Every structure is written in structure tokens, then in C-alpha cells.
Amino acid sequence: MEKMRFDDIDVRILGLLQDNGRMTNVELAERVGLTAPPCLRRVRALELQGAINGYHAALDPGALGYNLTVFAMVSLKSQAESDLRAFEALVATIPEVRECHMLNGEIDFILKIVAPDLQSFQQILTTKLTTAPNVEHVKTSLTIRTSKALPGVPVPEM
Amino acid sequence: MEKMRFDDIDVRILGLLQDNGRMTNVELAERVGLTAPPCLRRVRALELQGAINGYHAALDPGALGYNLTVFAMVSLKSQAESDLRAFEALVATIPEVRECHMLNGEIDFILKIVAPDLQSFQQILTTKLTTAPNVEHVKTSLTIRTSKALPGVPVPEM
DNA sequence: GTTGAAATTTACCCCAT
DNA sequence: ATGGGGTAAATTTCAAC
Numbered sequence: 001m002e003k004m005r006f007d008d009i010d011v012r013i014l015g016l017l018q019d020n021g022r023m024t025n026v027e028l029a030e031r032v033g034l035t036a037p038p039c040l041r042r043v044r045a046l047e048l049q050g051a052i053n054g055y056h057a058a059l060d061p062g063a064l065g066y067n068l069t070v071f072a073m074v075s076l077k078s079q080a081e082s083d084l085r086a087f088e089a090l091v092a093t094i095p096e097v098r099e100c101h102m103l104n105g106e107i108d109f110i111l112k113i114v115a116p117d118l119q120s121f122q123q124i125l126t127t128k129l130t131t132a133p134n135v136e137h138v139k140t141s142l143t144i145r146t147s148k149a150l151p152g153v154p155v156p157e158m
Numbered sequence: 159m160e161k162m163r164f165d166d167i168d169v170r171i172l173g174l175l176q177d178n179g180r181m182t183n184v185e186l187a188e189r190v191g192l193t194a195p196p197c198l199r200r201v202r203a204l205e206l207q208g209a210i211n212g213y214h215a216a217l218d219p220g221a222l223g224y225n226l227t228v229f230a231m232v233s234l235k236s237q238a239e240s241d242l243r244a245f246e247a248l249v250a251t252i253p254e255v256r257e258c259h260m261l262n263g264e265i266d267f268i269l270k271i272v273a274p275d276l277q278s279f280q281q282i283l284t285t286k287l288t289t290a291p292n293v294e295h296v297k298t299s300l301t302i303r304t305s306k307a308l309p310g311v312p313v314p315e316m
Numbered sequence: 317g318t319t320g321a322a323a324t325t326t327a328c329c330c331c332a333t
Numbered sequence: 334a335t336g337g338g339g340t341a342a343a344t345t346t347c348a349a350c
Contacts, residue, residue: 004221014217021179021213024324026346037317040347051221055179056214056309059172063162063209066311071261071268088305100306103229103299110229110299114311141261141268147246151214153224153272154253184323196338198325 004049008158009034013042014051015155021055058151065116069143072111072129077136079108090132096124107139118142162207166316167192171200172209173313179213216309224272226279227301230287232267235294242266248290254282265297276300 006014012032016023029039046052061069076087084102091097091111099112111129115121130138164172170190174181187197204210219227234245242260249255249269257270269287273279288296 017215021215053216057175057179058211059310061311095312098308101304102302105299141263144260146259148258150256152217153219
């Protein structure tokens with residue numbers, strides 16, 4: 001993977017596709033001031049470089065029955081690298097865990113977990129997380145409501 | 159907005175588009191066992207109903223210079239609804255705050271914040287968050303690494 | 317850029333209920 | 334009559350040259 005160096009047009013392409021991942025290449029090209037073919041070449045290059053990792057529809061979680069979002073703050077007994085990796089490997093196998101971030105400070109990991117309801121969540125928590133080896137403490141907080149959920153990162157408007 | 163009732167085909171469409179938001183409608187139609195036109199009608203209906211909220215390219219944050227992800231746990235002095243709304247309105251104006259979830263328990267909000275570096279983050283934190291009215295306490299944790307970051311929710315395979 | 321191939325979109329028809 | 338799927342044709346987009 002090569003070093004990524006982007007000019008202004010690349011940045012605008014990234015911003016536009018983050019905002020609307022289904023924008024047609026023709027519209028994208030117009031917006032950034034190119035004709036379609038070079039614009040598409042840039043998009044493909046950005047994908048190959050890994051600047052664009054994929055495209056995803058943003059679903060309403062409730063539409064698929066996931067009415068509960070929970071944040072779990074996990075502390076481990078051992079923070080040896082192999083133990084950290086083992087925990088990450090564990091959460092990778094739990095589909096309801098959508099995100100796993102390793103943090104500094106007393107809390108080792110924060111997980112974002114979705115579940116249909118409180119019962120399902122408690123089931124996942126007690127059978128898969130709190131009983132896992134090396135897990136010292138799990139503190140969970142239910143999401144009451146989400147007021148902001150933007151994708152990715154801010155993009156400079158130009 | 160009407161009540162959402164989905165059959166198996168709708169669920170499969172949602173799952174496939176969450177996984178690949180740029181899948182062509184003809185491929186999508188093949189995968190779910192329809193021809194293109196009725197498939198597209200279903201997609202448009204799902205968009206209108208709000209089951210699909212949008213499509214986004216997943217960018218590598220580092221590509222745009224955002225090398226730091228931070229979680230901020232915020233406690234307010236007053237949890238009156240108007241004060242909660244006021245805080246949500248404040249964070250809505252800060253582009254680096256990508257997510258804002260209201261939680262139960264002592265922590266009122268968890269924010270996901272991105273920044274180019276620690277200096278920029280401290281600047282945002284001290285000028286926009288900790289000094290805001292009604293903010294009692296902000297505890298921040300830096301992300302060391304992110305081992306899992308899946309979009310949306312699990313989708314039943316069929 | 318240009319052009320052939322492919323995808324999208326609209327309109328219309330059919331079938332089932 | 335209504336709703337969902339299929340067929341066909343026009344337009345747009347894609348991708349190779």
C-alpha cells in the first residue's frame with residue numbers, strides 16, 4: 001500500500017462520496033470539475049489505496065428489530081498484548097458487537113453493542129462477555145437516544 | 159411515515175445494501191430472486207420509509223488527516239429535558255463530534271470525537287465542551303486502536 | 317474523448333387476491 | 334380494485350479503447 005497523497009479534487013471526491021455513496025460518477029465528475037473518465041480513475045485509485053474502504057447503506061436499526069444500543073466499558077485483568085488480542089478475537093466473533101475500540105486509562109475497551117431488547121442483551125453480556133477469561137469488569141450504559149450519528153470524519157468544504 | 163412491514167426479500171435487500179451500498183440494482187435483484195424493476199421499487203420504498211437513511215463511503219480517517227479518535231463521557235449539572243436538548247444542540251454544531259448518544263446512569267452523554275492530533279483535540283475540548291454551560295464533568299479516553307468497526311446492525315443470512 | 321456494453325428508470329401489462 | 338411482479342424501451346452511466 002502506497003503513501004497517500006491527495007490533491008484538492010481527491011479530497012472533494014472523498015467528501016462527496018462520504019456524504020452520498022451512491023452518487024453517480026457523472027454527477028461526481030461535474031461537482032469536482034472533471035469529465036467522467038478521469039474522475040472514475042481517481043475513485044478507483046482511492047479505493048485501491050484504502051482511502052475508501054467500502055460503501056454501506058445506513059439502515060434504521062429498528063427496521064431490523066434492533067431497538068437497543070448499549071455501550072460497554074470493559075476492563076481486563078491483564079493488559080499483555082496477547083491478552084488484548086485474545087479479547088479482540090473474542091468480540092470479533094460476536095455479531096451484536098459492532099465496534100470495539102481499545103482505550104487508554106482504566107477502561108481497556110469500549111464496545112458498541114446492539115440487541116433487539118434488554119433480554120437479548122443481558123444474554124449476550126452474561127454468556128459471552130462477563131464470563132470470558134481475563135475480563136475483570138464490564139460497565140454497561142443503555143442508549144436513551146442518539147442525537148448525532150454522522151459517518152466518518154469532517155470534510156473541508158471548498 | 160407508515161408502519162414498516164418487511165418480508166424476507168426486504169430484509170435481504172437491506173442486508174446486501176448495508177454490506178455493499180454500491181451494489182448495482184441488477185445484481186441486487188439477482189441475489190434476492192427478483193427482476194430489476196420490482197427490486198428497485200422495493201429499494202425506493204425502503205428509502206422513503208426511512209429503513210434506508212442514506213449511503214456513505216467508509217473513509218479511512220487517516221486519509222483526511224484525522225489520526226485521533228476520542229470518546230468523551232459527559233455529565234451535566236441539570237438533566238432537565240430543555241438542558242439535555244441544549245447540550246445536543248451544542249454538539250450538533252461541532253463537526254469533530256461525529257456521534258452523540260444520551261445514556262442512562264451517571265454519565266449523561268457519550269461523544270465520539272475525531273481530530274487531527276492531540277493539540278487540536280484539546281483545543282476543541284477546552285474551548286467548546288468543558289466550558290459550555292451546564293457541563294459538570296468531561297472524562298475523555300483516547301482510542302489506541304480500533305479492532306472492529308462494522309456498519310449498522312447484524313443481518314440474518316438466509 | 318468516443319463508443320459499445322451495461323445499468324437505471326419509466327411506462328405499461330399481467331396475475332393474484 | 335389493489336398490490337406486487339414481469340416485460341420492453343428510452344435514457345443514462347460505465348468502462349475499454
